[in-house]
Amino acid sequence: MEITSVKYDYIKTSETHVTSSLHFEARRNSTTTTTTTTTTMEMTTASASAADMDVMSTYTFGDKELHIRNDGVFIRSLKQPEKSILLSFLGWAKLITKLEEIDIEVRELNRKTRPVNYKLHLGNRVYLSVTGGFMCVDLRQYFVPYGLDDVPQNERPTKSGVALRISDWVQLLALVPVIELAHPTLFSYNFRDLGVLTCDCIDAHIG
Secondary structure (H helix, E strand, O other): OEEEEEEEEEEEOOOOEEEEEEEEEEEEOOEEEEEEEEEEEEEEOOOOOHHHOOEEEEEEEOOEEEEEEOOEEEEEEOOOOOOEEEEOHHHHHHHHHOHHHHHHHHHHHHHOOOOOEEEEEOOOOEEEEEEOOOOEEEEEEEEOOOOOOOOHHHOEEEEEEEEEEHHHHHHHHHHHHHHHHHOOOOOHHHHHHOOOOOHHHHHOOOO
16 A cells, blocks of 8 residues: 555644544555544643642643643653653653654564664653563653762663553654644744654554
């Protein structure tokens, strides 16, 4: 099957939901067909209570929740809230600039066509890793054990982190431009200066 064209759209359909649509045309045996995949993601604005004054927006994708906070981007599991990670804004920006690179490794992980051992430092000893044998994108805090030299070779993973399943990862790709739309000022230096998500990452999941 040959993919002939791809278009990705997102639209805010209400105050609480964003609908994203992935349209693509495929040609098989000289016949062209058009398919649309539509996903609705919940988007809520945090209430201004004393407990969550630092939370500006909350997005739900799969069984994960992403909070835009004053101190960074916080991602956690809804089923196991203790599984979470906080990315600094610079860490989030670095993740955004590497989306396509990361997605290549995620696709290879799913295809199992070659060994995968990818690791990206996002700052503050937080790493993103994609590793063969583990069908997820892992975001995890590392530390250096007492008595060892403070060098990357001595860093060890902690239990603090969250694993994104491949389906979570695909939904996160779709969520990135939604966040940019909702927070153009807050993330202006992250997206416009450091790069934005292109359709290449999303297109690659078709087929």
